[in-house]
Amino acid sequence: MKQSHLFVPTLRETPSEAGVRSHQLLVRAGYIRQIATGVYAYLPLAQRVIKKVTSVINEELDRIGANKMQMPNLLPMDYWQDETCRRMSSSSLFSVSDRMHRKYMLAPSHEKAFIELIKNEVQSYKRLPMKLYQVQMKYRDEKKPKFGLMYSREFLMTDFYSFHADSNQLSIAFSEFEASIKKILAAVGLTYHVVHGNDNRFGVESIKEIVVSCPFGDTQICLSNTGGYAANRDVAVSKYQGKKSHAVPLELEKIATKEIKSMESLAAFGEVPSSQIVKSYFFFIDHQPTLILIRGDHELNGEKVKKHFQDKVVSPATEEECRAYFATGFESIGPIHLPEGVRVIADYYVKDLVNMLCGGNEEGFHYKNANLNRDFTVAYFDDFHLVQDGEEAPDGEGVLHIEQGIKIGHFMTMSEKYSQSLSAYFVNENGKETPLRIGYCGLGVSRLLSLIVEQHCDDKKIQWPNRIAPFDAHIIPVDYQENNQQQLADEMMIAMEEAGYEVLLDDRKERVGVKFADADLIGCPIRITIGKKASEGIVEMKLHQSGDSIEVRKAELVATLAILNQTNE
Structure with missing residues (x-):
């Protein structure tokens, strides 16, 4: 694709409203723009990255037999009257009415919608297990939207629901989708922690949370320095290390x-x-x-x-x-x-x-x-106290330390009591009405986008992991108007695209310094510069992450690109 055809409104100055690096860079690099407080437009570059992240999600969830579908953004307000599926205050809802004055909400969650669908459509054990997922927008009226896509009012999320006939089926599925989530996060290059989560919510049988360490996060996690224990601080426990004082009791x-x-x-x-x-x-x-x-x-x-x-x-x-x-x-x-x-x-x-x-x-x-x-x-x-830094891990192995983080997802299993409260039953092989066993996994896709940038950037540039970069390579002719450079650039783009690579060619009438600055912001893994040696068919290939560069002839370009891509993974 030629850059003159692509809408990429880059900025030289850091926007005043952007308080963290990911927000600053996503705005400066032309990935997102704020439309209203906590509401963002995903521009073409962001859309390309999201499409690739979604492709990774689809691939992994399809592999374990999940069916992709899509729930509506508009849901009946009476779904929220059911306390069983209510996860947040009603003040977080965006509510609307139709012309007949019927109440609706912009979906903050699709939990009730999925369960209603299955309990009405799947009524026999013969159709279980059933696994469904979607990648869909959610809406929550955050009191204080901040940090760009981290805490926004409209956000993209993956929901995965599995419905089973018994605990054994559910346990197997839980292990499967935990493994799938880990593969997804590894593929997109994210470092994270899986921690014991807060299971005090009604109906939750077990829960694990996915948390990314981040100094401005609103979640605290306790981690053992040996790596054997990890928990949300809300539920973290430590080994009791009491020492009875031998002081002489004094008079009250x-x-x-x-x-x-x-x-x-x-x-x-x-x-x-x-x-x-x-x-x-x-x-x-x-x-x-x-x-x-x-x-x-x-x-x-x-x-x-x-x-x-x-x-x-x-x-x-x-x-x-x-x-x-x-x-x-x-x-x-x-x-x-x-x-x-x-x-x-x-x-x-x-x-x-x-x-x-x-x-x-x-x-x-x-x-x-x-x-x-x-x-x-x-x-x-x-044990009623909040775990502190330096306390011993509950298994006696290692010392706990506390980190700030941002939760990007969780996976949990729900109890029979939960299904009973929602009248979610099926008929088992003995003809008996039995509560469905339900598993759920949620993963914040738009928040994931920001956290990947946080982990793969410096103050001046984004360094996208290969798998999800908007383009595989960025071709930059020093002067695209010069005949040799233009011809070589066009031929290289065609050859690379025919080899299956996605390529961005900067054909703009801009100074080379502007082109390089924009390329750093955009963050494609490999930059190919065409300059004075264009007449000899020689270009410079540079790895965006390491800064290493080599000169390559046109005939060797595609083969070298494959090698560099492997090196850069």
């Missing part, structure tokens, strides 16, 4: 702390480390008032609390409820002299403490030198 002392508002100030005033302070969190567990105690230098993990009481209603108390029980606010509550009926449970690390500092259950007062069993009791201990 009530101290005034009215003007002290921070943990650091409280530790300094009480002359104790923050690890000797006990924080109290007030919850209602099935209406049972409950204090959960955490060491002062730890944070409460709300997801662990939900999982611990997964069959109960867990409600954090409000400030008003706290004052109604304790006659004081959250900052002064503690486990000593409790109101009647309040139960106390605690994180494992609290049982190691001696001479603790805790709330006094009186406005502006704390207790110093509080001790377990002497001054208060705990019903039981469990």
